Amino acid sequence: MSEFLQQLLNGLSLGAIYALIALGYTMVYGVLRFINFAHSDVFMVGAYLGYYLGKLVPPGTLWGGLFVLFAAMIGCAGLGMLIERLAYRPLRGAATLNVLITAIGVSLLLEYSGQRFFGAAPRVFPPIFPERNFQLGALIISTNQLVVIGVAVLLMLGLQFIVYRTKIGTAMRAVSQNPKAAQLVGVNNDVVISFTFGLGSALAAAGGILYALNYPSIDPLMGVMPGLKAFVAAVLGGIGNIPGAALGGLILGTVETFIGGSQWSTYKDAIAFAILIIILLFRPAGLLGRFTAEKV
Amino acid sequence: MLHVADLSVAYGAISALAGISFTIESGAIVTLIGGNGAGKTTTLRTLSGLLRPSTGKITFLGEEITATQPHQIVARGLSHVPEGRMIFANLTVEENLAMGAYLQTDATLNAKNRAYVFSIFPRLQERLQQTAGTLSGGEQQMLAIGRALMSNPKFLMLDEPSLGIAPRLITTIFEKIVEINRERGITILLVEQNAHLALEVSRYAYVLETGRIVMQGPSHQLRHDPLLKATYLGG
Numbered sequence: 387m388s389e390f391l392q393q394l395l396n397g398l399s400l401g402a403i404y405a406l407i408a409l410g411y412t413m414v415y416g417v418l419r420f421i422n423f424a425h426s427d428v429f430m431v432g433a434y435l436g437y438y439l440g441k442l443v444p445p446g447t448l449w450g451g452l453f454v455l456f457a458a459m460i461g462c463a464g465l466g467m468l469i470e471r472l473a474y475r476p477l478r479g480a481a482t483l484n485v486l487i488t489a490i491g492v493s494l495l496l497e498y499s500g501q502r503f504f505g506a507a508p509r510v511f512p513p514i515f516p517e518r519n520f521q522l523g524a525l526i527i528s529t530n531q532l533v534v535i536g537v538a539v540l541l542m543l544g545l546q547f548i549v550y551r552t553k554i555g556t557a558m559r560a561v562s563q564n565p566k567a568a569q570l571v572g573v574n575n576d577v578v579i580s581f582t583f584g585l586g587s588a589l590a591a592a593g594g595i596l597y598a599l600n601y602p603s604i605d606p607l608m609g610v611m612p613g614l615k616a617f618v619a620a621v622l623g624g625i626g627n628i629p630g631a632a633l634g635g636l637i638l639g640t641v642e643t644f645i646g647g648s649q650w651s652t653y654k655d656a657i658a659f660a661i662l663i664i665i666l667l668f669r670p671a672g673l674l675g676r677f678t679a680e681k682v
Numbered sequence: 683m684l685h686v687a688d689l690s691v692a693y694g695a696i697s698a699l700a701g702i703s704f705t706i707e708s709g710a711i712v713t714l715i716g717g718n719g720a721g722k723t724t725t726l727r728t729l730s731g732l733l734r735p736s737t738g739k740i741t742f743l744g745e746e747i748t749a750t751q752p753h754q755i756v757a758r759g760l761s762h763v764p765e766g767r768m769i770f771a772n773l774t775v776e777e778n779l780a781m782g783a784y785l786q787t788d789a790t791l792n793a794k795n796r797a798y799v800f801s802i803f804p805r806l807q808e809r810l811q812q813t814a815g816t817l818s819g820g821e822q823q824m825l826a827i828g829r830a831l832m833s834n835p836k837f838l839m840l841d842e843p844s845l846g847i848a849p850r851l852i853t854t855i856f857e858k859i860v861e862i863n864r865e866r867g868i869t870i871l872l873v874e875q876n877a878h879l880a881l882e883v884s885r886y887a888y889v890l891e892t893g894r895i896v897m898q899g900p901s902h903q904l905r906h907d908p909l910l911k912a913t914y915l916g917g
């Protein structure tokens with residue numbers, strides 16, 4: 387029983403990280419209808435920003451950790467907006483395939499620039515948050531896990547607030563449903579798209595730092611696997627659906643952790659993808675996705 | 683209010699408008715009638731900035747808007763109720779109206795416009811929290827018009843508001859259009875295939891045929907024009 391709870395806790399904290407990344411995929415898909423393959427590399431840059439900023443603050447303090455987290459989120463928001471401005475905006479209105487190929491190009495550019503500037507060798511991520519383990523019965527909870535879950539929950543609540551309660555959030559949903567109609571009510575779609583990239587990239591940076599805290603080695607290709615999993619999570623939940631991305635991330639992280647702790651652990655990635663295929667067979671639009679039929 | 687000179691628009695190699703010119707006086711209801719594929723929707727989409735003309739010039743309130751961005755055109759007081767209504771189906775009625783007022787920061791003015799929308803379409807107030815996609819076709823049209831009114835327009839363009847709506851509701855909607863024009867002093871450009879109705883409520887009419895204006899005149903005169911009767915008014 388306690389082992390089950392322990393695994394559940396580990397699974398949920400991994401899932402929370404997938405969820406943070408998945409939100410960026412799904413939001414960008416929502417407004418532009420394409421998969422931003424470079425998103426997983428923004429996650430990597432977030433971890434590196436955390437690595438360098440982590441050297442500026444005293445290790446093991448809550449305020450230092452939060453400062454690093456916040457600064458890396460702002461940095462990556464800027465990077466995401468820059469990528470959108472330089473690489474994707476000139477292709478507005480072009481065929482989706484062209485945009486997808488550009489996204490792969492941007493992804494490779496970030497990965498190999500990462501190797502060039504950060505070095506290809508893995509680095510140990512500094513312990514920016516206080517590190518302690520709490521014993522709760524047989525359950526061991528680390529402060530890092532608490533940070534992951536706490537930060538992820540707060541960010542997702544914040545996102546929920548922005549998307550469903552603010553003017554720019556309503557505009558994001560409007561652009562996602564009908565970009566032309568959004569223009570006709572006075573929305574500058576470029577601003578909304580840029581904002582969406584900033585928001586998604588900030589969440590990816592947070593995901594990158596939380597990931598690096600728990601698997602304390604980072605390298606320029608570290609985004610590839612979590613990025614792929616998060617993409618799966620977004621599709622699982624229903625691409626374009628925000629609560630779906632969060633749910634998909636949590637499911638995937640939990641399943642992966644349980645399988646990883648079982649006798650089939652070598653197949654854990656294969657099983658994660660098999661789950662995706664099975665769910666999509668029964669619910670082609672994902673768990674929370676809907677094919678909306680518009681009245682004409 | 684609006685002046686269009688020699689406007690041509692093409693979709694790739696296909697020409698949709700071949701040099702049309704027209705003028706809309708302030709305070710009037712003007713209609714643009716024509717059959718399927720005549721170029722009516724293309725005209726409206728070009729006026730609101732969604733399409734770029736290959737030649738021609740559009741002047742709104744004395745200023746050229748030919749190359750202006752759609753959101754800036756809305757800001758100047760030109761609002762477009764598009765063909766097929768294009769409401770935000772997953773947003774509530776309330777959120778749709780809020781989106782209509784996207785550029786309006788004056789809370790008093792917003793409250794006033796909202797009250798006006800509810801006064802002409804009480805149905806919308808009853809359904810504020812309903813997801814817009816679940817409204818009936820007629821209610822969606824009311825919402826589309828209400829959303830456009832929330833932008834506090836000086837000039838309102840309506841693209842086939844009668845499309846796919848029960849005859850009884852069509853009458854109501856046309857009455858409201860006349861009311862909006864009379865009570866709020868909003869100039870209206872009404873695009874219709876239903877020429878009967880359009881000529882009845884409008885002061886002046888233009889007839890569009892395959893991208894050209896082939897006839898124009900005061901609506902009460904066109905109603906009795908033998909040629910128009912034969913083509914658009916069913917004999």
Ligand SMILES: Nc1ncnc2c1ncn2[C@@H]1O[C@H](COP(=O)(O)OP(=O)(O)OP(=O)(O)O)[C@@H](O)[C@H]1O
Binds near residue numbers: 696
């Ligand atoms: N996106 C498009 N791509 C290519 N051609 C188009 C496009 N939209 C319209 N057209 C063409 O342009 C011409 C004018 O179309 P438009 O939609 O303006 O007509 P309309 O007068 O609004 O017709 P309806 O009454 O059926 O709505 C038509 O020949 C149409 O086929």
Ligand SMILES: [Mg+2]
Binds near residue numbers: 723724
């Ligand atoms: Mg049309």
